[in-house]
Amino acid sequence: MAQLFGFQITRSKDKGEPASFVLPDPESGATTTAGFYSEFIDLEGQTKNESDLVRRYRSTSEHPECDLAIEDIINESINIDENRQAVTINTDNIPYSSKIKKRIREEFSQVLKLLDFSNKAHDVFRRWYIDGRIHFHKIIDEDDPQQGIKELRYIDSLKIKRVRKIEKTETKKKEVSEPKLDGSQYSCQVILEKCTLEQAHDRSLPTDARLVRYKVDGKDYLDVTRSAKASNIFDLYFDTYGMGALQSIDYGRGTIPPGQWGYVSSTDTKKKKRR
DSSP, X not given: OEEETTEEEOOOOOOOSOOOSSOOOOTTOXXXXXXXXXXXXXXXXXXXXXXXXXXXXXXXXXSHHHHHHHHHHHHHHOOOOSSSOSOOOOOTTSOSOHHHHXXXXXXXXXXXXXXXXXXXXXXXHHHHHHHSOOEXXXXXXXXXXXXXXXXXXXXXXXXXXXXXXXXXXXXXXOOOOOOOOOGGGGTEEEEESSOOHHHHTOTTSXXXXXXXXXXXXXXXXXXXXXXXXXXXXXXXXXXXXXXXOEEEEEEOOOXXXXXXXXXXXXOOOOOOOOO
C-alpha cells in the first residue's frame, strides 16, 4: 500500500471462490472424504425413493455387458469433430426475432464452455444416461449478477431431491352471528336483552313484562320481554335458540300498567305574550 499525490494505491481484494454448497469437481480423480460412508443390501429388491432408484441404475451399469452397451450408445451419440461442435441448439421453430435467436445461441455456447463439453462430453452424457437425470449448480457473482453464470458445478443425483412447496393461505373463519330476537312475529316486545338482575327488577317496567332466563353456548342470560301470553314468549325463544335453551319465564316486578307504560303526555303549553 502506498500514497502518492493524495491518492491511495492498494492491492485488489481477492473475492475468493464463489459461494456454493457443492465442492468443485476434482479433475485429478481424487475423492473428497467428509463424514462416514456405508453400504447396504436391498434384500427386497424394491426401490423406496428416487435415491434408491439411482443406486440401482448405477449398480446395473457396472455389469460388463451393460457397461459395453452404454459405451456403444455414448460413442454413437457423441461425435467430436474439429470442424463442428458435438452438440448445437436449433432455434428455427421458435417465434422470436433473429437477434434473440443469436443471443440464445451465444449463451448456449457459453454454457458448453463452462461445462468444458469438448473434453468432458463423454462423462456428462454417461452421468445423465445412467442416472436418468443430471443437475448442476449455477454460480453467479452476487455483487454483479449482470456478468451471468461464472461456473457450473455438478451435483450428485443422490444428494439432491425434488421438493414441492405448497403455500397455504389462511382462510378467515366466517363469523357466526348470534340469532337475533324478533318479537314482532310472536306478539312480543323485548325490552331488555342480556341484562343484569338489577336492571330486570326495575319497578318502572310494565306489569306484563316477564323475566326470561335462557342459556346459549353454556352461558346464562336474562331478558325482560313483555307479551299478553307466556306461550308467545316460549315460542319466541324456542324458535330462536332451539330446544333446551329456555330455562324459565317468571313475572317481573314492574308496576306500570301496560296501557300507560311508555306514554308521554303532551303538556307543552304556549305562554301568551303580554301586550
